[in-house]
Amino acid sequence: MRQRVATLAWRVVLAAGLVCGVGLLPWLTRTDPAYTVLKARSAEREPTPEVLAGIRRQLGLDGGPLHSLTGWLGGLLRGDAGQSWISGGDVLPDVLQALGASLLLMGAALLVAVLTAGLICLRTLRLGARRRLGGRRAGGGVSAVLASLPEFLVASVLATVVGVQLGWLPALGWYGPQWTVLPALALGLPAGAVLGRLLDDLLPGAFGEPWALAAAARGLTGRSIARQAVRRCVPALLPNLGLFVVGLTGGAVAVEQVFDIPGLGRTTLQAALAQDLPVLQAGTLALVLLAALATGATRVAARLLTGPALRDGALSSLHRPAPPAGGLLPLLYGLVLLAVAGLGLTRDPLALDTGQRLRAPSLDHPFGTDALGRDLLARVGHGALDTLLLAAAISAAALLVGVLLGLVPRVSAPLVDTVNAVPPVLVALLVTAVAGSGAATPALAVGAVAWTPLAAHTSALLLQERATLHITATKGLGAGRVHLLRYELLPAVLPPVLRHALLRLPGVALALASLGFLGLGAQPPSPEWGLLLAENQPYAERAPWAVLAPAAVLALLGALAVSAAGALRRRSPGRHPGTTGAGKSGAGERRPVARAEREPAGVR
Incomplete structure (x- = not known):
């Protein structure tokens, strides 16, 4: 009961911290909220000090951030979320x-x-x-x-x-x-x-x-x-x-x-x-x-x-050794991706030729050209270098943080719930407010939330693995927590979480591209993939290759991630009881279960 109360208190603290952080946004930005509201309501009025001071008094900003937060929280208790600073209407009906x-x-x-x-x-x-x-x-x-x-x-x-x-x-x-x-x-x-x-x-x-x-x-x-x-x-x-x-x-x-x-x-x-x-x-x-x-x-x-x-503790482990799958496919996909990036790096991604606008793919321009006549292969290749390296670095950091926090679910579960409630776009806006916009903004925003599904997956697998029969038997033989974690739990949990991280690698690249698409990342003329898609999306009907080229490379990255995750399934000595139970012999035959597979883990 005490643990549940502590977990609930931890959730409340995190949620309150998130809401308070959002409430401090006007004081974190480099622009005056009163000036923004004035331009939204009446663009013709001059932003004189007297006018801006009146708007601050009207919005309740003259009392500082603490006064603003307490007033808003007090209104929530009465069922009043306040009035919009821009439209002046009630907030709650619009949000609902x-x-x-x-x-x-x-x-x-x-x-x-x-x-x-x-x-x-x-x-x-x-x-x-x-x-x-x-x-x-x-x-x-x-x-x-x-x-x-x-x-x-x-x-x-x-x-x-x-x-x-x-x-x-x-x-x-x-x-x-x-x-x-x-x-x-x-x-x-x-x-x-x-x-x-x-x-x-x-x-x-x-x-x-x-x-x-x-x-x-x-x-x-x-x-x-x-x-x-x-x-x-x-x-x-x-x-x-x-x-x-x-x-x-x-x-x-x-x-x-x-x-x-x-x-x-x-x-x-x-x-x-x-x-x-x-x-x-x-x-x-x-x-x-x-x-x-x-x-x-x-x-x-x-x-x-x-x-x-x-x-x-009567479950059996779902994570058994399996035959290798897709051993050559990751190599093939990786070589194709490297070839595309390598060919693109030999070209100039910023060279303009307005006479070659929206040209179809040809020998001179294998991926065609964009609306400014720039070579799409060059832009995709140069964008791949930044996007792939950044996505790989974020994925590796997310895997490490996700596994470490997943091992302590009482701490990580409320944190996962709170962080996941904030879309990467909003995180990017908060980062932009504090550090300004730039190429690092999408990385910080995506990295702040990329670890949450891996931590949730680790916690879920760990919960079920601890309830397996072989863990119960190993505990009965006197194994301690360190032994269980190092020799039993981590070997069972890490492989599926690692495969999950590989499957998430394209998603990380897509999140970076999405922020670029919304204008919250790198700015033109950068060849970042999100910018490529955003710049060429209006011409998708007239010149579909301008959008399909970066999309095809993203699909290739996804194929590489999935095939690499399958290739991680290598046949190795199993510590868990049971067998796949079905080989090529059909439904009526099963290979004999070895002695090491029949005995609970920990029995030597």
């Missing part, structure tokens, strides 16, 4: 309306994500149900492409092709269920690809557990076994699913911008840009509360799905 739109979009996107994840795992489920599951994974190429496509690029293509050219669905606005289809696809497809790969990574271990072998021996249908295998793997994915819920609500800024959706993410971004502090505070608080509800619901669902086995 934006939250409703975001929740509807999130629900539709989550449905798309679940269906996409199911399709990616479909072949693995079929092979596992037939007891013919081998080392190779299904849907690697498809999931790589889906996971590496920028959401704003998918949104732009869907809006242009499906909405405008074909006219099948409305492309702009927010007036009913039909308007949710295209943005839900743009958000749900990449998220579903990541969830599908994580689920596909766990399924072979579930099909190799004793219950699955016994069910197959008793003649249960493959569909029933597959359904129970999914149920067995879902608890380890629920924490990340909770993160997706918040990310699809507050982090869908670029998609909301493309489709003109008045969602919470877009409302919060506009409030931050306009320094509309009451709207920004209310939007951030709504995201924090949503994060707390989502993560609390996923933890309850995980315990209900796992049942008393989690409490009694």
Whole structure:
């Protein structure tokens, strides 16, 4: 009981710190909020000292940050979130309306994500149900492409092709269920690809557990076994699913911008840009509360799905050695990516030739040219050097921080919930307010939130691994905490988390590109990938190669990450009981279980 109270207090402190940090935004920026409000309300008035002082008194800024925060918090207790500094209207109705739109979009996107994840795992489920599951994974190429496509690029293509050219669905606005289809696809497809790969990574271990072998021996249908295998793997994915819920609500800024959706993410971004502090505070608080509800619901669902086995230490480990998969593919993808970057580095990315504007790919310009006649191969190559190195460095740091914090879930879980409630765009705005805009802003913003899914994954896997039979047996033999952590828990948890970090590598690059797309990163004429997509997106219909070139390189990066994650599955001496249970011999045969595999870990 005392631990629960301490955890709750830690959550409250973090949430309060976040809201207070957002509340200090006007005092962190280098511009006067009164001047911003004056220009928004009446651009014709002169910003004289008397006029600015009157606006500060009207907004309550003359009393300092503490007076502003206490006044806002006191209003919340009365159900009043204040009035907008820009429009003068009540904040709460507008924020609730934006939250409703975001929740509807999130629900539709989550449905798309679940269906996409199911399709990616479909072949693995079929092979596992037939007891013919081998080392190779299904849907690697498809999931790589889906996971590496920028959401704003998918949104732009869907809006242009499906909405405008074909006219099948409305492309702009927010007036009913039909308007949710295209943005839900743009958000749900990449998220579903990541969830599908994580689920596909766990399924072979579930099909190799004793219950699955016994069910197959008793003649249960493959569909029933597959359904129970999914149920067995879902608890380890629920924490990340909770993160997706918040990310699809507050982090869908670029998609909301493309489709003109008045969602919470877009409302919060506009409030931050306009320094509309009451709207920004209310939007951030709504995201924090949503994060707390989502993560609390996923933890309850995980315990209900796992049942008393989690409490009694009766689980078996899902992480067994598996045959190598995709050994040559990472090398092939890596060589192609290096070749593209190398060829691009030999060209000048800033050379202008207005007579060659929007030229199609040719021998002189293999990727074509952009709207200023610059060679796209050169710009993609030079952008790859910065983007890939930066994404790799951020991913490595996120892996280290995520694993270390995941090992102490009582500390990390509330921190994950709070940090995940802040979209990278808002973090970038806060960084910009403190340190100014520049190339380092996207790196700091993405790095501040990139570790959260890895920490959540580590904590979820650690919770289930500690409840396994071999850990219970090893404890009974007198093993201490250090021995368990070094020889049992970390060897089981690190490989899947490392594969997860590799799968997140394209997402880190995409987050950097998204901030560049929104103008919060590197500025022109930098060849950064996000800027390339933003600059050429208006010409997607006339010159599609201008957008497809950087998008294809992002897809190649995703394929490299997925194939490298599969190649990490090497056959090694197993410490955990059980076997994959199905080789090439078919449903009726199983290889004998070795003595070392029958004995609990720790028995020598």
